[in-house]
Amino acid sequence: MEKEKILVHICCGVDAVWALRKLKEEFPEAKLKGYFYDPNIHPQEEYELRWIETKRVCDDLGIECEKGEYDVENWLKAVKGLENEPERGARCTVCHDVRLEKSAQVAKEQGFNKFTTVLMMSPKKDFEVLSQVGTKIAEKYGLEFLPVEFRKGGGVEKMNKLSKQMQLYHQNYCGCIYGLFQQRKGLEYVPELVKFSKDILPGSTEEKLLIKQIRTFAENLGISCEEEEFSFINWKVLQSIVKKNKEPVFHEVLPYSAPIRGILRDRVKQIKDEKDKKVVSFVKSNVKVWLVDDVKNVRLERPRYITDPIFVFENVEVKPDEKFEFQLKTEFDPSAKTQILFVGNTSGEKLFCTSVDKLKLEEVLAFIEKNKEKLQTGYIRINPSEVFGKLV
Numbered sequence: 001m002e003k004e005k006i007l008v009h010i011c012c013g014v015d016a017v018w019a020l021r022k023l024k025e026e027f028p029e030a031k032l033k034g035y036f037y038d039p040n041i042h043p044q045e046e047y048e049l050r051w052i053e054t055k056r057v058c059d060d061l062g063i064e065c066e067k068g069e070y071d072v073e074n075w076l077k078a079v080k081g082l083e084n085e086p087e088r089g090a091r092c093t094v095c096h097d098v099r100l101e102k103s104a105q106v107a108k109e110q111g112f113n114k115f116t117t118v119l120m121m122s123p124k125k126d127f128e129v130l131s132q133v134g135t136k137i138a139e140k141y142g143l144e145f146l147p148v149e150f151r152k153g154g155g156v157e158k159m160n161k162l163s164k165q166m167q168l169y170h171q172n173y174c175g176c177i178y179g180l181f182q183q184r185k186g187l188e189y190v191p192e193l194v195k196f197s198k199d200i201l202p203g204s205t206e207e208k209l210l211i212k213q214i215r216t217f218a219e220n221l222g223i224s225c226e227e228e229e230f231s232f233i234n235w236k237v238l239q240s241i242v243k244k245n246k247e248p249v250f251h252e253v254l255p256y257s258a259p260i261r262g263i264l265r266d267r268v269k270q271i272k273d274e275k276d277k278k279v280v281s282f283v284k285s286n287v288k289v290w291l292v293d294d295v296k297n298v299r300l301e302r303p304r305y306i307t308d309p310i311f312v313f314e315n316v317e318v319k320p321d322e323k324f325e326f327q328l329k330t331e332f333d334p335s336a337k338t339q340i341l342f343v344g345n346t347s348g349e350k351l352f353c354t355s356v357d358k359l360k361l362e363e364v365l366a367f368i369e370k371n372k373e374k375l376q377t378g379y380i381r382i383n384p385s386e387v388f389g390k391l392v
């Protein structure tokens, strides 16, 4: 009889830690191999983190594990148009299809006769849907899909216990940025927090310091204050370099631009006039450059999730066929928090909203002092990192 050879698709160490033990128990004679394939994960650092932990779990059990390619661009293309689908909806079905299809291909190429996935471990995934998808894909490749009920018999508790014991990294979101926005219930897209003028970064110690300085000043004048903290998804540029004909170009990066792997060298293909800017496209990449007169006037009217990298140049001349070099590393922090300070009587009329970085601290303090009386019946809202606020 042919020896069972099972390729196990793995998405993370936590889901694998008990599932692999269960497979070993149920198929003691089988050859098991892990296949880590997660092109849906954003950002790449998170993907690497999940890979390291997966490898640690497999090494601990003496199971070989292969790291699949991080082909995020293809994943983004596959789910295009499904960005706003809810979790467990059409986007997730495509996401499972992509991962199981690739795993089946690899299983076939490497001579495995069965395959399965530890996605079935997650309480957030639909076991029936995964079984159906897996079985359909397996048939296509002449394989057998193993729908293993990892969660049965206290599987989730065992997984939690083992992952605690091994101190595994426990992610707090499924993986893609679209799901992340949806998981943060009540979180609205806040363009102010991903603005260009980054004098004070949201969630920074500098922001906290400023809040405390204003609060102390106001309280010393006998004005009451309240602080409010809220979560947001902090997208940030770690490194960006643009060179035109080998000379550096001063630029900004549009929030939620996808990172660029390595150094991208490209040539200008087209320069198109739009209402408030010129848009430069390139020959071989999806990078765009917006040419504007004043970068501070660039506004994002609609939510922009991780998508084409867009660089913004202020008063830079670009000609057809010119050669450019781009580098871009970005990251996001799903658990970042920022603060708002309310000064005065919050049950009264709102006197104004402001972002302190644009106005300078002294101006705000002077306003508070001058309007001391008014602040007994009204209030001001201060978000140091906000961009749209204006003194009225």
Ligand code: SF4
Residues within 6 Å of the ligand: 040, 041, 087, 088, 091, 092, 093, 095, 096, 174, 175, 176, 177, 178, 179, 180
């Ligand atoms: S929420 Fe999870 S399963 Fe759904 S598309 Fe995103 S990464 Fe894939």
